[in-house]
Amino acid sequence: MEELWFASNDILIDVLCRLPTKTLLGWKCVSKEWHHLISDRSFIKHQLKRTEPISGFFFQERFQWCDNDIKSISYIPVKTEGTELQRTIFDFLPENVVLLAVSNGLICCRSCFPSPQPVIYICNPVNKEWVKLQWPAPDRRSSLGLAFDPFKDPIDESINFKVVRVHQTVTDPDDSYFSFDIYLSKTSTWRRSGEICQCNHNLYKNKAIFIGGIFYWLTDGDQILMFDIENELSWLVTIPVPLVQFDSITEMCIGESEGKLHYVLISEDGLQVWVLDDYFDFTWSLKYSIALDEMERENLEFLCNVKQRVASRLTIDMTPWMDPLAFKDGLLFIRVGATIYLLKLGMMKMEELCTLSTLGPNSMISPIVLPYSMSLVPLSQP
Template identity: 25%
Template sequence: METKTNPRSSIYDRQPQNSKTRRQIQTPSAESNPIFPEDIIAEILSRLPVKSLLKFKCVSKSWRSLISSKHFIVAHLRISRKNTNFTRHTIISTILRPCYRLNQCSLQSLLCGPMGDGVDSYYPMITINNSVRIVGCCNGLVCIAINGKYFCLWNPSIKEYKKLPDVDDEMKMGLFITKYGFGFDESNEDYKDGLPFDDNGKYVSGKLHWGRRDGFNSRWDIVSFDLGLEICETVEQPKYVENGFSLSLGLVGGCLCVLCDFPKTSLDVWVLKEYGVRESWVKLVTVPYNLDDDPWKGPYSTPLCIGPKGEILLVYGSSFVVYDPKGNCFRQQKITNFGSFLEADVYTESLVSLVLDGE
């Protein structure tokens, strides 16, 4: 004889009718759930990725208000910057062909994995004929130049953007490559793109920095531009032991760095550990050229990051290379869907919004 089951019966109805058993498996009522203090909830949420936080805005009005608050956004960004596994960091590059476009890849996969996956970035104002260049990255925002004359701020993590006012005609890049800088004016809490120069400005401690060589006496200087005070100064360099090498400026781990290139020999990376203190310049690593077992002959561009074990991620032509100073060896990192690129930068995912209240 076939036994029919009531479709409306619950798991409780199919359990032995024992009141003690039933009480043990019942879900606690909402009133009996523990209530965490708001500061504990904020502490937990601030350690989650942006993608999850955008979803959690729908949980309640209080969570939406918390996640959207300025204090929370700043705290979340501070924690993301210190993420030693680089799960909150992304490499963004200008791909040359078929036209200038943007592509991005997880920094963690480049530093730690054998291969990374590149994905196209659908940046603001994108059209078939547009070309795009990266001006700089700061606080999870990317400043881009479109067709060499239109500037735009963009947060890829929350997909917000804001077009900046057009620059004067005489300052537009046109057919000539003029590079700018992008940073945060801490005194006025505003983002600014800096003066045009012969290289991208490096943002540290509220200032943009460029390397400049005096053609008359071959002296190389580090020039800073204070975004709040709008004044230029020079930054004291490391006390180099040797002369006659090629110098360039970079940024690694949030610190200003100088690359000293000894042609066909090695590359020294100096880092300013404490901004404004000349004695805090430290030679971080020496990257050799022409190792017997490796094809990498240099020169390399600015280091993109330093890994937890001291490994350093470098750009070599249109390739990414990891140098391990402990093993004195190189490792090439391959990326799918990634062609020849013009430049590479690192941005940290953030909740920093470009939309003002009421817009």
């Protein structure tokens, strides 16, 4: 009967797969047949072909001078007016975790330190499914990236993903390099890549961006670390504007939009968003630019003396007044003073999301911020 029902509902399937994940979650309750259909891997594979909009941002505080982790995680919706922060989304996991990376609806996280036996989790908050990875030689300071491409590795039979751990080794005060460990879900094993990348800068904001088979990490120098996971090659890409040309300390972040790497820069000259057109030739193009004075005129209810406050930051010890925390699909998640805003690329109007007082006492310095798009991808065995 189920096979006949599916065969006679091709139009229904075609209509449902065009809907966003949040809508489908509600429609699962319509009937047992709809629940079965929307949970079917073939349907999910078809539904993944549409572009899922950003549903919100995960925000987690970090201690600046302490090795312990902060356990609380906040989820900030971007399109639901009046919705309060959600803080229990990861309660389905067996322990408190630190968020590390996101890829096509799946999230990579690790045990909070201190922990007697730290492990890594790959999970989907939508269906509350997760898998646990053993983590040899756990290191709080290592950065982990998640690579999950449902178009390259179909989800019909299993979910295949890779985790990359990048670790910095300092050989002397003026010389260091990055090495890479790779976890393959197909074999459930870790192995050390033979690739290393000489770099004397530290990873900045410690977040990996995965685009088209390549990981990107922003450094605190004039370079972005790249790692091609298929060919196991790494290299450094020079940022579009040398930081030494500015009189004050700049703030930046990297993100993805339209399948390309974007570099967001805030300086006394304004807000600029660059797109990487060719990572072999280090070719960047300026996609968006607005002076701080102009931004303030369009947002007088939120901004005051922005250019002066940004220009006055002359040392790295000072807390930045404006800090771009995450960028995804044309949406910039930005802190100004003690308030979090959302700015849509190409639009001057800012939207207030929340204040730091609602996020916690350690929200000002280097928080973990991950943009999130919902996904129905299952992690359980079919």
